């Protein structure tokens with residue numbers, strides 16, 4: 337039996353709004369205790385790098401209960417990208433970069449997917465069925481979109497617009513981790529450098545990575561544009577004419593502080609070298 341608690345408070349609120357003749361309030365998913373869906377760190381950063389972490393957190397909003405999942409599943413990679421936020425926060429310091437991240441789990445809304453995509457609120461993730469996502473009404477889909485995706489994507493848009501207006505267009509770097517074993521299969525790739533139509537920054541990073549043998553670094557692995565993972569790159573990078581890249585780190589490499597520090601140092605090096613090469 338699922339202990340998914342649904343959207344009761346939201347429905348009450350919608351009824352009240354109908355009584356006043358205003359449109360339904362679909363933003364009532366988050367409580368005061370939940371806090372803001374989006375976090376921004378170091379907005380006045382000197383470097384052009386804007387780090388984005390859509391899968392930073394495994395936290396669920398109070399009203400979502402557990403989505404019918406076990407504690408084990410809620411701690412696993414299906415809920416978040418373990419290590420991605422920690423490495424991003426180290427890069428904030430080493431690069432003097434800005435960081436924007438989503439404070440809630442992708443199980444509620446995957447901010448690297450558009451609202452019309454099934455994967456935005458997946459009913460199945462790898463080997464886990466997600467009972468709380470099995471049949472989501474149109475109103476609930478809208479509520480999740482309004483609560484998590486809309487503020488996330490508008491924070492990004494506003495940040496980028498302000499930097500462009502100031503003559504400092506950002507370099508968009510989205511930060512992810514992936515599981516070493518997927519559907520029972522071991523993955524050899526350690527770092528994926530992913531791009532969509534503009535491969536400029538990805539090519540420069542792959543060239544910089546090719547000069548060392550620290551990690552198995554590959555282009556558009558273990559995912560690529562065909563998997564729908566370049567939504568943020570397209571929406572905020574390509575549409576704004578920004579340099580952009582998506583970084584996927586195998587999560588066993590960043591499962592503790594030492595691994596996170598070593599990875600952040602490595603990425604600081606190849607990203608810095610790439611940006612210098614591109615500015616020449």
Ligand SMILES: [Zn+2]
Pocket residue numbers: 391417511512513
């Ligand atoms: Zn991710």
